[in-house]
Amino acid sequence: MKVRIAVLTRDCFHSSVVCPNKVSRIPGGPQYCPSQSVECPSIVSRSVWGAREPNGTTVMTTPVEYVIVHHTATGNCSSTDSCSRILRDIQKYHMDERNGRFSDIGYSFLVGGDGKVYEGRGWNKQGAHTKNYNDKGIGIAFIGNFQSELLKCTKESNAAQELITCGAEMGMVKWDYKLLGHQQTKATECPGKALFDIIKTSPRWVLNP
């Protein structure tokens, strides 16, 4: 019998919402503040980062069961300007250049090295990020390459967790969602070793999707 022991020594992928009495809806689930309104990170909208209009959209049924984490395998960024430039490049690559063009930037959301969340396709429009999971999960991509870069528990992972908790509170993500790294669904380095190591510390991470 295999036993997986979760050793949670760091505050990665755990809610960083500040309130005195956090509760969870399920054991080990995301925590939220029962007495406060929904705590959502501010999301940099498509118009702010200069997104093009999608060529089409498919509405996805919510709440979704999966949250799949990616890295963009690009350079990193530390300001709204530099992150926005990378997002526009990724959108152009996804829509115009890659084999099998996408109708829009593939990811649901992206997180920059500035600790901000950027709107991709959003909560309820089907993405193009994880084969076989696009109609039942959101894809969150961290901007950068975390196979080659180190990533500690940081503002980026906290921002991602706040986003997920916000999505659960809004009914977009199931409270007992399953957290995955892209490499659990296909042969890829994504989301990179450093980021995958962080994801695996989350109580919502599952070994077998």
Ligand SMILES: [Zn+2]
């Ligand atoms: Zn990926």
